[in-house]
Amino acid sequence: MELLSGGEMLVRALHESGVEYIYGYPGGSLLHVYDAVYKQSAVKHVLVRHEQAAAHMADGYARATGKPGVVMVTSGPGATNTITGIATAFTDSIPMVVISGQVMSHLVGDDAFQETDMLGVSRPVVKHSFSVRDPRDIPELVAKAFYIASTGRPGPVVIDVPKDMTMPNERFEYVYPKKVKLRSYTPPQRGHAGQIKKAVDLLLNARKPVIYAGGGVIIDGSSDKLRALVDRLDFPCTNTLMGLGCYPATGDRFLGMLGMHGTYEANMAMHNADVVFAVGARFDDRVTNATSKFCPDAKIIHIDIDPSSISKTIQADVPIVGPVGSVLDEMMALLDEADSEPDSDAIASWWQQINEWRQRHAMRYEKNDSGLMKPQEVIEALWEATNGDAYVTSDVGQHQMFAAQYYKFDKPNRWINSGGLGTMGFGFPAAMGIKLNFPDHEVVCVTGEGSIQMNIQEMSTCLQYGIPVKILCLNNGSLGMVRQWQDMNYEGRHSHSYMESLPDFVKLAESYGHVGIQVKSRDELPQALDDAMNKYKNRLVFLDVAVDPEEHVYPMQVPTGSMRDMWLSKTERT
Amino acid sequence: MEKHIISILLENEPGALSRVVGLFAQRGYNIETLTVAPTEDETLSRLTMTTTGDDRKIEQITKQLNKLIEVVKLVDLSEGEHIERELMLIKVKAVGAQRAEIKRTADIFRGQIVDVTASVYTIQLTGATDKLEAFIQAIGEGAVLETVRTGVSGIARGEKILSL
Ligand SMILES: Cc1ncc(C[n+]2csc(CCOP(=O)(O)OP(=O)(O)O)c2C)c(N)n1
Numbered sequence: 001m002e003l004l005s006g007g008e009m010l011v012r013a014l015h016e017s018g019v020e021y022i023y024g025y026p027g028g029s030l031l032h033v034y035d036a037v038y039k040q041s042a043v044k045h046v047l048v049r050h051e052q053a054a055a056h057m058a059d060g061y062a063r064a065t066g067k068p069g070v071v072m073v074t075s076g077p078g079a080t081n082t083i084t085g086i087a088t089a090f091t092d093s094i095p096m097v098v099i100s101g102q103v104m105s106h107l108v109g110d111d112a113f114q115e116t117d118m119l120g121v122s123r124p125v126v127k128h129s130f131s132v133r134d135p136r137d138i139p140e141l142v143a144k145a146f147y148i149a150s151t152g153r154p155g156p157v158v159i160d161v162p163k164d165m166t167m168p169n170e171r172f173e174y175v176y177p178k179k180v181k182l183r184s185y186t187p188p189q190r191g192h193a194g195q196i197k198k199a200v201d202l203l204l205n206a207r208k209p210v211i212y213a214g215g216g217v218i219i220d221g222s223s224d225k226l227r228a229l230v231d232r233l234d235f236p237c238t239n240t241l242m243g244l245g246c247y248p249a250t251g252d253r254f255l256g257m258l259g260m261h262g263t264y265e266a267n268m269a270m271h272n273a274d275v276v277f278a279v280g281a282r283f284d285d286r287v288t289n290a291t292s293k294f295c296p297d298a299k300i301i302h303i304d305i306d307p308s309s310i311s312k313t314i315q316a317d318v319p320i321v322g323p324v325g326s327v328l329d330e331m332m333a334l335l336d337e338a339d340s341e342p343d344s345d346a347i348a349s350w351w352q353q354i355n356e357w358r359q360r361h362a363m364r365y366e367k368n369d370s371g372l373m374k375p376q377e378v379i380e381a382l383w384e385a386t387n388g389d390a391y392v393t394s395d396v397g398q399h400q401m402f403a404a405q406y407y408k409f410d411k412p413n414r415w416i417n418s419g420g421l422g423t424m425g426f427g428f429p430a431a432m433g434i435k436l437n438f439p440d441h442e443v444v445c446v447t448g449e450g451s452i453q454m455n456i457q458e459m460s461t462c463l464q465y466g467i468p469v470k471i472l473c474l475n476n477g478s479l480g481m482v483r484q485w486q487d488m489n490y491e492g493r494h495s496h497s498y499m500e501s502l503p504d505f506v507k508l509a510e511s512y513g514h515v516g517i518q519v520k521s522r523d524e525l526p527q528a529l530d531d532a533m534n535k536y537k538n539r540l541v542f543l544d545v546a547v548d549p550e551e552h553v554y555p556m557q558v559p560t561g562s563m564r565d566m567w568l569s570k571t572e573r574t
Numbered sequence: 575m576e577k578h579i580i581s582i583l584l585e586n587e588p589g590a591l592s593r594v595v596g597l598f599a600q601r602g603y604n605i606e607t608l609t610v611a612p613t614e615d616e617t618l619s620r621l622t623m624t625t626t627g628d629d630r631k632i633e634q635i636t637k638q639l640n641k642l643i644e645v646v647k648l649v650d651l652s653e654g655e656h657i658e659r660e661l662m663l664i665k666v667k668a669v670g671a672q673r674a675e676i677k678r679t680a681d682i683f684r685g686q687i688v689d690v691t692a693s694v695y696t697i698q699l700t701g702a703t704d705k706l707e708a709f710i711q712a713i714g715e716g717a718v719l720e721t722v723r724t725g726v727s728g729i730a731r732g733e734k735i736l737s738l
């Protein structure tokens with residue numbers, strides 16, 4: 001029988017839960033735990049420079065691997081600094097376990113130094129949370145936290161640990177539970193057979209179907225199954241911002257992204273569809289536009305593991321609650337048994353219609369003959385320089401949409417962005433979390449000069465741990481997405497969307513011990529990208545690329561319209 | 575907009591109630607009444623809440639509540655035959671001829687006068703919400719000095735049981 005202190009138990013239990021890295025920042029309430037971290041080597045700790053970044057690092061890791069990322073922070077400000085990161089993970093259903101220190105139990109409630117009610121503050125943005133009330137419970141709570149975080153619809157779980165639960169001189173028997181079971185938590189294991197049958201019948205009789213697949217497919221690790229189903233049916237497939245990569249972007253049946261900045265053909269196909277098959281997507285307002293005008297002729301089939309996502313904004317005709325993969329398996333089996341096939345003439349003419357929409361080339365953009373590059377061409381160059389195979393994280397803004405539209409993701413888990421919360425400052429630490437765990441892969445953070453400054457201090461962390469991510473900053477000298485809305489809706493009054501006093505990013509990168517390269521024109525770009533990926537393979541490279549501040553992201557849905565109501569350029573509307 | 579009585583078996587743990595209440599605040603749902611108390615199983619509390627909304631809203635509310643890890647079981651009692659009770663303690667002005675009148679009204683509503691002073695009756699009344707409201711109407715709002723109500727508790731009729 002092994003006796004361990006609470007702090008030691010915590011670290012051991014994390015190890016037994018499969019943790020290799022903790023992202024964190026120490027402080028008073030956690031010093032016993034940090035001492036336990038010091039005394040072992042199985043779990044490695046990465047010291048960030050701001051706790052928000054620790055959460056995003058853990059999140060990036062989780063998005064790339066599907067496993068929970070782990071954050072460890074002290075009480076009070078350490079804990080509250082993680083809130084944006086926790087909320088970011090929560091909104092996109094990302095598994096995460098956050099260990100927050102707390103003041104001694106007997107001080108809780110007394111407004112003690114660095115006391116905040118972390119459970120209260122985080123409550124609306126966690127899947128669940130625990131407070132440790134007896135050190136002996138620590139292994140079980142850790143195991144439960146991992147189980148809850150990573151099953152069903154994943155999400156962040158906070159464990160609040162009062163300092164007296166971790167005393168080095170108080171030792172207890174350590175038992176890590178072999179199995180976790182919670183009587184009040186049973187994630188669905190499969191969909192309802194009758195509903196699945198109905199869905200298959202509807203698909204077999206569809207004449208203008210669209211498969212609308214989202215992040216749930218990636219989270220469930222079911223991209224191959226989705227692809228097989230799409231190809232088996234020969235139906236068009238569109239992806240949400242969160243779903244990019246779950247169906248290969250270079251595939252013929254791919255319509256591109258849908259929604260606010262979706263492609264013309266994806267949004268047109270949705271609007272005109274007779275059957276919309278939503279797989280692991282949640283009819284977010286950035287997808288549907290006005291819900292009252294959404295897909296007027298479509299019957300809706302909706303698979304989601306979270307029953308509350310179904311019929312929340314759009315009523316489903318065939319709701320299926322269950323894990324995407326298992327439902328798709330059952331659908332495939334039914335399709336194979338079925339004695340009919342979709343009407344091939346109808347599907348062919350549907351494809352013909354879609355191809356006509358594609359002919360419109362709404363994703364076309366005009367390059368400038370001289371002067372600044374367009375952001376789109378920079379993303380296209382990045383795609384080429386990385387053979388379309390990099391992990392690409394992004395921040396939030398125009399650059400994010402350009403990356404989503406122009407970097408053609410053929411694999412799942414490669415496109416890492418804060419889709420639901422839209423957190424500027426996410427991209428760089430997320431990239432760090434990925435690079436640390438995939439050192440042989442190219443990891444690029446596509447960012448803007450606004451967003452990168454929200455967590456730029458992490459360049460210091462990258463030096464300490466040797467994390468050679470590439471930062472591709474599309475520098476338009478403004479908060480571009482804000483500016484675009486101001487151009488479109490506020491007669492061009494650029495209220496506080498101009499980033500005055502930008503730092504010299506090259507010098508800044510250098511002062512942090514990294515490589516900075518400025519790119520001002522098209523002819524410098526290929527070399528700069530090549531240097532970043534090859535010459536400076538093992539260095540962090542900050543590419544500060546000047547792009548045209550006047551550019552807008554198109555297509556863009558017209559507010560309060562239907563899916564097909566779009567601006568296609570500054571002057572052209574559907 | 576119908577009234578619904580949602581009955582929940584909740585893990586008897588600190589913080590569980592705040593999650594339920596927080597959910598309502600966070601998602602803009604309306605709580606009209608809320609009662610919580612331990613059950614015969616000490617690991618569980620029984621919570622009854624009344625809320626209003628169209629079918630879609632109520633469906634979301636029950637789904638969101640079910641997602642809370644500490645919610646063990648949930649039923650919308652208004653979907654079936656059920657018994658609904660609320661207890662009210664009410665202080666009313668009772669002077670002169672009013673005293674007899676109020677006493678009679680209390681009797682009709684099967685209320686009990688549980689405390690008396692020269693000018694005030696304190697009456698205890700149990701029933702469904704509309705009965706308590708009818709009582710207040712009957713004695714006239716002007717006579718009411720103070721009310722305190724427990725909020726609705728409910729249970730299904732017949733052999734249906736909400737348990738693990
Ligand atoms: C933390 C945070 N604050 C504010 C916003 C609102 N916002 C969305 S996009 C954007 C501009 C981003 O500017 P930049 O990073 O330079 O990207 P660009 O749009 O110029 O490509 C802002 C301020 C946000 N998404 N996140």
Ligand SMILES: [Mg+2]
Nearest residue numbers: 448449478480
């Ligand atoms: Mg910018």
